[in-house]
Structure formats: structure tokens, C-alpha cells
Amino acid sequence: xxxxxxxxxxxxxxxxxxxxxxxxxxxxxxxxxxxxxxxxxxxxxxxxxxxxxxxxxxxxxxxxxxxxxxxxxxxxxxxxxxxxxxxxxxxxxxxxxxxxxxxxxxxxxxxxxxxxxxxxxxxxxxxxxxxxxxxxxxxxxxxxxxxxxxxxxxxxxxxxxxxxxxxxxxxxxxxxxxxxxxxxxxxxxxxxxxxxxxxxxxxxxxxxxxxxxxxxxxxxxxxxxxxxxxxxxxxxxxxxxx
Amino acid sequence: xxxxxxxxxxxxxxxxxxxxxxxxxxxxxxxxxxxxxxxxxxxxxxxxxxxxxxxxxxxxxxxxxxxxxxxxxxxxxxxxxxxxxxxxxxxxxxxxxxxxxxxxxxxxxxxxxxxxxxxxxxxxxxxxxxxxxxxxxxxxxxxxxxxxxxxxxxxxxxxxxxxxxxxxxxxxxxxxxxxxxxxxxxxxxxxxxxxxxxxxxxxxxxxxxxxxxxxxxxxxxxxxxxxxxxxxxxxxxxxxxxxxxxxxxxxxxxxxxxxxxxxxxxxxxxxxxxxxxxxxxxxxxxxxxxxxxxxxxxxxxxxxxxxxxxxxxxxxxxxxxxxxxxxxxxxxxxxxxxxxxxxxxxxx
Numbered sequence: 001x002x003x004x005x006x007x008x009x010x011x012x013x014x015x016x017x018x019x020x021x022x023x024x025x026x027x028x029x030x031x032x033x034x035x036x037x038x039x040x041x042x043x044x045x046x047x048x049x050x051x052x053x054x055x056x057x058x059x060x061x062x063x064x065x066x067x068x069x070x071x072x073x074x075x076x077x078x079x080x081x082x083x084x085x086x087x088x089x090x091x092x093x094x095x096x097x098x099x100x101x102x103x104x105x106x107x108x109x110x111x112x113x114x115x116x117x118x119x120x121x122x123x124x125x126x127x128x129x130x131x132x133x134x135x136x137x138x139x140x141x142x143x144x145x146x147x148x149x150x151x152x153x154x155x156x157x158x159x160x161x162x163x164x165x166x167x168x169x170x171x172x173x174x175x176x177x178x179x180x181x182x183x184x185x186x187x188x189x190x191x192x193x194x195x196x197x198x199x200x201x202x203x204x205x206x207x208x209x210x211x212x213x214x215x216x217x218x219x220x221x222x223x224x225x226x227x228x229x230x231x232x233x234x235x236x237x238x239x240x241x242x
Numbered sequence: 243x244x245x246x247x248x249x250x251x252x253x254x255x256x257x258x259x260x261x262x263x264x265x266x267x268x269x270x271x272x273x274x275x276x277x278x279x280x281x282x283x284x285x286x287x288x289x290x291x292x293x294x295x296x297x298x299x300x301x302x303x304x305x306x307x308x309x310x311x312x313x314x315x316x317x318x319x320x321x322x323x324x325x326x327x328x329x330x331x332x333x334x335x336x337x338x339x340x341x342x343x344x345x346x347x348x349x350x351x352x353x354x355x356x357x358x359x360x361x362x363x364x365x366x367x368x369x370x371x372x373x374x375x376x377x378x379x380x381x382x383x384x385x386x387x388x389x390x391x392x393x394x395x396x397x398x399x400x401x402x403x404x405x406x407x408x409x410x411x412x413x414x415x416x417x418x419x420x421x422x423x424x425x426x427x428x429x430x431x432x433x434x435x436x437x438x439x440x441x442x443x444x445x446x447x448x449x450x451x452x453x454x455x456x457x458x459x460x461x462x463x464x465x466x467x468x469x470x471x472x473x474x475x476x477x478x479x480x481x482x483x484x485x486x487x488x489x490x491x492x493x494x495x496x497x498x499x500x501x502x503x504x505x506x507x508x509x510x511x512x513x514x515x516x517x518x519x520x521x522x523x524x525x526x527x528x529x530x531x532x533x534x535x536x537x538x539x540x541x542x543x544x545x546x547x548x549x550x551x552x553x554x555x556x557x558x559x560x561x562x563x564x565x566x567x568x569x570x571x572x573x574x575x576x577x578x579x580x581x582x583x584x585x586x587x588x589x590x
Contacts, residue, residue: 043441045313048451057449063439065312065450068335071305074297078309078317079439081293082267086313086441104305107298 010035010044010061017055021221023178023211024052027120028059030188031091034195035062040087045079047072047090052126056091070101073108076115087198089116094135095125098160102134105160109204112169116194117206119161122213123232130216134158137235142216157235161208165242171203173241177210179228183238210236247422252390252412253278255423256346257286259394260318262425264432265344266292267310267317269303271325274358275414276348279320290428300325304332304345311341312450314438316398320346322414323364324355326372333407334373337467338452342401344394345379346410348417351574359574360414362499365551368411369526376464378471380408380478381525383496387421393523395426402433404474411525413547415498415576471527480523481532485511489518491589492535494544494556496522499577503545506582517586525552533559541589545577546570 007013011032018024035041044062048054050069057064067075072090080088097105097119108115124142125131132142132149135157139148149157165173172194176187187209194205210232212224219227250258257279260268268287270280280296287294293310297303303319310317321329326347336343349364351357371377380400384390390412397408439448454460485507486492495503500521510517520532520542533542533556542564544553549572557566569585571577 042443045439045441047309054453055455057447057451061442061447063442063447063449065309065439066335066339066453067308068305068331071301071308071332074302074305075309075312077295077302078267078269078306078311078315079313080309081295081306082310082313082315082317083440086439103298104302107302 008032008036010041012059012061019215021212021214021224026178028056030191034192038195044087047076049092049096051093070096071104073104077108077113080115091118094121094133098134098158109164110167110169112203114198114201114203116198119206119208120211121208122211124213124216126213126216161241169204170242171197172205175208175236175238177228177238179225245424247424249420249422251278251418251420252387252416254282255387255391256394257282259391261286261290262428263395263398264429265316265318267315269295269297269306270320271297271300271303273322273325275417276320276322300328304329307343308332308336311343312439314435316432318344322348322350323352330373334375335452336407337377339450340405342405343407344397344401345407349413357574361574362413362547368409377467378526381411383411383525385497385500388423391423404470413498475527478524479527479529481529482521484519486518488516490516491541491543491586493519494542499545499547502579506579510586528555530559541565543567547576548572
């Protein structure tokens with residue numbers, strides 16, 4: 001009898017530490033499935049972020065390193081330049097990639113480092129308790145924008161993916177979403193392409209995922225998915241950016 | 243056969259020492275007075291088969307070094323005082339993840355942007371760890387271009403042996419001055435590291451981390467760091483005693499300052515003055531054993547290009563047994579031979 005599905009080797013069989021309705025677990029699984037499907041588990045090196053997903057290496061069955069907040073792409077650059085035959089990716093949130101690490105992000109992209117980036121945009125700082133992120137929407141309430149983000153006071157949601165698309169060193173950028181199973185499958189295809197690009201030495205690839213954070217959006221898990229579809233995607237339209 | 247010597251600057255000697263030690267990854271950011279290192283690495287690493295990156299910032303450079311070391315490379319970054327302040331975040335992470343790395347600080351005047359004159363005012367920062375958390379670096383202070391070459395080579399071995407960051411602490415004079423240097427041959431292979439990230443083929447995944455959330459886990463881990471520090475403190479003390487027998491005054495200095503102090507000692511001795519010099523080479527671990535003289539009348543005179551930093555460690559080592567005097571200049575000032583001689587004459 002043909003086996004249709006087996007346990008994903010790159011993902012340990014563990015209970016999750018994430019909140020109900022969080023997108024990190026989905027993203028972890030998609031990466032693990034892509035690594036298995038491309039048969040690169042034994043040469044993959046992942047860089048963990050600082051934030052809720054700092055212990056992503058507890059879930060993944062391949063080599064990983066932590067990086068200081070915002071420095072993942074500098075760390076990844078060091079690893080990839082020393083070991084060009086390994087597959088190196090970073091997993092970063094919006095604060096990590098688009099606030100404290102903006103410089104490292106832009107310059108790694110501009111050097112065309114042959115790396116893959118999975119960028120989790122949930123429009124909020126999760127681990128520290130729901131503060132305003134660079135990608136927080138106008139009007140969105142957080143613990144540091146209690147009346148909602150105001151453009152006069154806080155500036156605008158930062159569209160880092162569109163900014164990066166301007167750089168010649170960047171090979172591929174796509175924004176995807178977790179609001180429905182069909183979109184999750186599209187997200188997996190995008191992650192796979194980002195890894196394949198690296199295998200084919202095509203340069204810097206980034207997949208931005210609009211990912212739910214029900215806890216700090218003050219919504220239940222179903223409402224959080226609806227909010228991505230109805231509100232967040234208006235500010236951050238889905239699709240291939242480059 | 244007499245070995246051939248080359249005439250190079252301290253900065254170039256550090257860069258060549260790194261290459262000859264098998265350094266295969268360098269990242270840096272321009273800052274005076276150490277720019278010859280990044281230029282030298284940029285030119286020569288390509289030839290030696292290594293990687294040299296001009297990073298977008300000091301932060302990026304030290305974190306690239308973190309990544310390269312995590313991947314098993316022999317890696318180095320270099321900078322000068324303001325840039326070293328920026329690197330402290332990464333140095334703390336390197337120490338926390340028990341990664342080997344070499345960091346060069348060619349010190350200039352501070353605080354703030356300061357100036358580009360030579361200085362030794364980063365002693366506290368270097369010898370106390372510099373960043374957040376309970377950790378130390380091995381700190382080595384060369385006093386000649388030849389020694390800059392040799393200690394840089396040594397620093398890669400120490401970094402790998404103890405899995406700890408090692409700092410070469412020089413100053414603008416040492417970095418810029420040229421002297422003849424005898425080079426040794428390049429090492430053939432760098433050590434394999436079973437803990438490094440290389441892909442998990444045939445083994446369990448390796449994780450490079452400094453995060454210990456479980457209650458008590460960080461305390462337990464930090465005890466292993468402290469144990470390592472204790473072993474290093476026993477094994478890696480380095481200093482040189484010059485003309486100390488019968489001395490009534492022992493000068494204490496390191497780096498360029500020790501060169502000037504040595505000249506003062508030679509002049510004073512030629513005039514029959516009983517003066518010697520303790521030249522410190524390892525600043526951490528601090529050579530406490532250099533200060534165990536039984537002569538209660540011996541006076542120590544610590545000389546620094548700072549407002550007085552190392553003198554605190556000298557006082558701790560002497561522990562009240564002998565008087566400890568200080569002569570120093572700050573903000574790029576360098577105590578002269580004459581100033582030292584005058585101070586010594588007052589003490590004799």
C-alpha cells in the first residue's frame with residue numbers, strides 16, 4: 001500500500017509552546033516540509049530570531065544558531081560565506097527584520113547574499129507583550145500606541161518587502177498569508193521557491209508571511225484570520241513583489 | 243641561515259599574523275587608526291583563499307564573525323575604540339555561545355568620538371568583558387610589531403582551545419609604526435570543531451546558542467564559563483620582568499607605554515638608579531603573580547595612556563603590601579621618557 005504521508009523528519013514530535021491560533025507553528029511546519037521535500041535536512045542551517053520563535057530550533061531537526069535581535073542576516077552571511085554548500089536561512093519577525101535589524105537586512109539583500117529569509121509579519125511585538133511594530137497598521141492599538149497607531153506620531157507601516165525589491169541583489173520576494181488553508185499552501189510554495197533559489201545560487205530570496213497573533217490583536221483565532229484577510233491585506237497586498 | 247625580515251606596520255603585522263594562523267574569515271568596518279588591517283585583509287584574504295567582507299557597520303561585522311565562527315571558521319574583526327563599543331553586543335553573544343573569535347582594538351582617545359591619537363583608555367572595557375553579562379575575554383597587549391604578529395597568531399590558538407573570544411589590545415602608535423618582522427610559515431590546517439554548524443549529516447543537530455530560559459539553567463551554564471576562566475587564569479598568564487633584581491621602583495606598563503618605560507629604565511640604570519619594569523602581556527588574565535615581591539620597600543609606578551585604569555588591578559594584586567603610584571595622561575597624551583624619569587627620581 002502506498003504511503004501518502006509520513007511524519008516530517010525535519011520537525012520533532014513535540015507539543016507547541018505557542019499561543020492558540022498563532023502562526024509560528026504553521027510556518028515552522030512549512031519550512032520543515034520544504035526541507036524534507038528538497039532533501040536538504042543534512043545541509044540546512046537555520047538562524048533563529050529573538051522573539052517568540054527564539055527556540056524554533058527546539059522544533060527543527062537540523063543545525064541552527066541563535067542570533068542577536070536584528071543580526072540574523074549578518075550571522076547568516078558569516079555562515080554562508082564560510083560554508084557556501086550549506087543551505088542557510090533566517091526566520092525573523094517584523095521587529096527583528098524591519099526595525100532593529102533594518103540595516104543588516106538591507107545590506108545583506110544588497111550584497112545579494114545567497115540566502116533565504118522567512119519573514120513573519122504579525123504587525124506586533126509578541127514576546128515582549130504586544131508593543132507597536134514597524135508594520136503595525138494605522139489605527140491598530142498596541143501597548144505603545146494605546147489610541148491606535150497615528151501617522152503624525154508613529155509614522156506609517158513599513159513596507160520593507162517593497163523597499164527590498166528595489167535592490168538589484170534581490171532575486172525573489174513574495175508576500176503570502178495564513179488566513180486560509182489555500183493561502184497556507186501558497187505560502188509553502190513560496191518558501192520552497194526561496195530555498196530552491198538558494199540551491200540554484202540565484203541570490204537573496206524573501207517570503208513575507210502575514211501571520212496571526214490573536215493574543216496581542218485582542219481577537220480569537222478565527223477573528224484573527226478574518227482580520228488578516230479584511231484589514232491587514234489591504235495595507236500589505238499579497239503576491240509576488242519581485 | 244638568517245631568516246628574512248619584512249618591514250611592516252603593526253596593523254599589517256596583525257593582519258598577516260591572522261592569515262598565517264589560518265584565519266579564513268574577516269569582517270570589518272573602516273575606522274582610524276586601524277584601517278591598514280581591513281585594507282590588508284581585503285587584498286590578501288582573496289589570495290589565501292579566505293573571505294574578507296567590508297560590513298555595513300561594526301554590529302554587522304562582529305555578527306558576521308559570530309556566524310563564521312559558529313560555522314567552524316577561524317575568524318577575526320578589527321576596529322578602534324568607538325567601533326569596539328559598538329561590537330560589545332556581539333562580543334557578549336560570542337562569549338555566551340562559547341565561540342572562538344579574535345577581536346583587534348587599536349585604541350584611540352575617548353570618550354565619544356574623542357580623537358585619533360593613541361590611547362590605552364579602553365582597558366576597563368577590554369578586561370571586564372565589555373558587554374552585558376558575566377564573562378571575560380583573553381586580552382593580549384603587544385609592545386612591538388614583531389609581538390603584534392606573534393600574539394595575533396597565538397590568539398587564534400587560545401580562542402579555539404578555550405572557546406572564548408580573544409582581544410588584541412594595541413594603540414594607534416603600535417598600529418601605525420613600522421618595524422622589521424620575522425614571519426613564520428602559515429599553518430597548514432585549522433582545527434576541526436565537532437560543535438560547529440556544518441549540516442547534521444551523520445550526527446545529531448548542533449545548536450549554537452546563549453539562551454537558557456529554564457530556571458537555574460543559565461546559572462549552571464555560567465558556572466562552566468567561570469570554570470573555564472579559572473583554567474585560563476592558571477595557564478595563560480604572560481608578562482616580562484626587566485631589570486627587577488634589586489629594584490627600588492618597579493615601573494608597570496603594557497604595549498607602547500612599556501616601550502617608553504623601558505627606555506626610561508635603561509637611562510635610569512645607566513645613572514645607577516635601581517629601577518625595573520614589569521611589562522604586562524596578558525591583561526586578562528591579569529598577572530597577579532608579577533607583584534609578589536617580598537621587598538616591602540619596593541614602590542610600584544604604573545604608567546598608562548589613560549587617567550588610571552590598569553592601576554586598579556595593580557593595587558588589587560599588590561593588596562596593600564607596597565605603595566602603588568600612578569603616572570598617566572589621557573585624551574591622546576603619551577607620558578614621555580622625561581616625565582617618567584622625573585617621577586621615578588621623586589620616588590627614589
